[in-house]
Amino acid sequence: MQDYSTYYASPLGVLEIRSDGTSITAILFTNTEKGNKVDESTIQLNTSDVEVLKLCITQLDEYFSGKRKVFDFPIDQKGTDFQKEVWQKLTSIPYGNTISYLDLSKKIGNPKAIRAVGTANGSNHIAIAVPCHRVIGSNGELTGYAGDLWRKKWLLEHEGKFENGLQTLF
Missing domain, CATH: 3.30.160 (Double Stranded RNA Binding Domain)
Structure with missing residues (x-):
């Protein structure tokens, strides 16, 4: 191919x-x-x-432009079964919302896998459409983003603006 x-x-x-x-x-x-x-x-x-x-x-x-909240183009991201499970769960985080790494590890049924979930999240190669930017620290702080934290902040504020009318999240 x-x-x-x-x-x-x-x-x-x-x-x-x-x-x-x-x-x-x-x-x-x-x-x-x-x-x-x-x-x-x-x-x-x-x-x-x-x-x-x-x-x-x-x-x-x-x-x-604020007109799309869910991407539906076909995705084929190579990874382990565990990574694919984490990436699939990322797509279920609603637009304009965030969850913690702990919450994400609970969603995959393994609350002790926080570090592994973080590593899988960081291995995501489909920025924005597989919304790893919606995962934050348990303390509510921005943490970890391969595209740099300023982009994560921008994406969360962009979504918050269109979803909730928020001007600034962080």
């Missing part, structure tokens, strides 16, 4: 969107403190001829 990718200019910086031609396999921030450093001035932003990439871009546009 052939791999495809395109770039998307989001309010949070350029995203790289990858696909196998039928599903989305990754949505990644191109510039983070921890890696993925890309000279954004050299990136050619374009829409792809691959239908699932076009669908993903359309749904990201709708999300960022």
Whole structure:
């Protein structure tokens, strides 16, 4: 199967969107403190001829404009059965809401797996659509986000604004 990718200019910086031609396999921030450093001035932003990439871009546009709360394009993220279970539970966190890592570990039926849940959460390669940004510390603090904490804060405030009319969460 052939791999495809395109770039998307989001309010949070350029995203790289990858696909196998039928599903989305990754949505990644191109510039983070921890890696993925890309000279954004050299990136050619374009829409792809691959239908699932076009669908993903359309749904990201709708999300960022406050018109979409749930993504429904096909996803195929590679990982262990445990990771896939955690990622599936992430998609059940309602838009504009947060849960703790402990709550997430309880949702998978293993409250002692907090660290493993955190590691699986950090291994998510489908940013925004598989909403790992909605998981926070038990103390209510923002913690851990591969796309950098400022993006996590922005995403939570964006969702809060459209869901609850909130101006600032953190």
